[in-house]
Amino acid sequence: MKRDLAGSRILITGASSGIGRSLAEQLAAKGARVAASARSGAKLTELADALNARGGDVLPLQADVTVEADRQRLLDRVVDFFGGLDVLINNAGVASWGHFADSTEEILRQVMEVNFFAPAELIRRAIPILVDGRQPAVVNIGSMCGRRGMPAWTEYSASKHALSGLTEALRGELARFDIDILIMQPGLTRSDFSHHFLRNEGRMPIDFSAGMPPETVAADIIRAIERNRTETVLGSDARWFLRFQRFFPRLLDRLIARRVRKLYETS
Numbered sequence: 035m036k037r038d039l040a041g042s043r044i045l046i047t048g049a050s051s052g053i054g055r056s057l058a059e060q061l062a063a064k065g066a067r068v069a070a071s072a073r074s075g076a077k078l079t080e081l082a083d084a085l086n087a088r089g090g091d092v093l094p095l096q097a098d099v100t101v102e103a104d105r106q107r108l109l110d111r112v113v114d115f116f117g118g119l120d121v122l123i124n125n126a127g128v129a130s131w132g133h134f135a136d137s138t139e140e141i142l143r144q145v146m147e148v149n150f151f152a153p154a155e156l157i158r159r160a161i162p163i164l165v166d167g168r169q170p171a172v173v174n175i176g177s178m179c180g181r182r183g184m185p186a187w188t189e190y191s192a193s194k195h196a197l198s199g200l201t202e203a204l205r206g207e208l209a210r211f212d213i214d215i216l217i218m219q220p221g222l223t224r225s226d227f228s229h230h231f232l233r234n235e236g237r238m239p240i241d242f243s244a245g246m247p248p249e250t251v252a253a254d255i256i257r258a259i260e261r262n263r264t265e266t267v268l269g270s271d272a273r274w275f276l277r278f279q280r281f282f283p284r285l286l287d288r289l290i291a292r293r294v295r296k297l298y299e300t301s
């Protein structure tokens with residue numbers, strides 16, 4: 035199946051920066067009708083104004099995805115404005131970086147709220163709308179940490195594993211409505227992600243500036259949506275890493291444990 039995104043009505047969460055913003059820009063350029071959502075209303079308005087000036091059809095919608103009333107309002111506004119919804123892209127996400135033992139319940143719950151409960155509940159509410167959509171699909175933005183948990187990314191890894199499990203389980207359920215559900219598992223991406231960490235105390239040096247440009251990640255995600263690929267790992271580093279994990283999980287455990295011990299020996 036080839037999905038034609040021109041004219042599609044698409045809701046993107048987390049569209050104020052990084053991957054979500056690039057998705058909004060590229061989908062609008064393809065002729066999709068885009069509802070761009072996030073908490074930063076001013077950034078969304080500026081984005082929508084710029085894209086609409088170039089002939090786009092972009093609706094900025096300020097919303098906090100962790101708030102139930104905001105999720106309902108989002109969908110209501112999309113239906114009012116576009117007359118329906120064809121593709122829901124759950125992209126909003128946050129992370130906390132640092133060891134779990136020194137973290138807090140509040141951080142764990144916040145990461146799960148944004149990365150898991152919000153997309154799950156948005157999907158539940160969107161199903162009755164997507165049923166009437168054209169080539170309808172839910173697209174979840176996971177992470178390579180959604181297939182291999184990483185130390186110091188414990189809450190984040192758990193939330194993205196939960197999202198992977200939800201996606202797999204729902205695939206069978208949504209088949210009876212002819213709604214596709216896809217998941218994207220990006221590797222390291224150059225975005226504002228690290229500026230939004232709930233906690234920034236990890237010891238392993240990670241250079242986000244060396245990650246993939248968000249424009250490239252967004253272009254690969256759009257290609258995967260058009261080709262209706264159920265799961266796509268984005269980035270050659272992530273693909274190699276997950277391949278290594280599949281064939282040598284014990285060896286990877288040992289290598290990671292050795293690295294963590296070393297990082298903590300030097301303190």
Ligand SMILES: NC(=O)c1ccc[n+]([C@@H]2O[C@H](COP(=O)([O-])OP(=O)(O)OC[C@H]3O[C@@H](n4cnc5c(N)ncnc54)[C@H](OP(=O)(O)O)[C@@H]3O)[C@@H](O)[C@H]2O)c1
Pocket residue numbers: 047048049050051052053054071072073074075097098099100125126127128148175176177178219220221222223224225226227228230245248
């Ligand atoms: N960067 C990476 O290396 C990487 C790798 C793998 C996967 N990912 C995933 O890719 C997705 C996008 O991340 P990014 O790299 O583009 O990071 P980003 O630049 O920090 O973008 C995150 C987006 O989520 C929004 N957001 C956060 N909390 C929200 C909330 N409660 N309600 C509504 N919107 C919220 C932010 O907007 P506001 O602050 O305006 O609300 C922002 O637009 C995330 O799901 C992330 O887990 C990123």
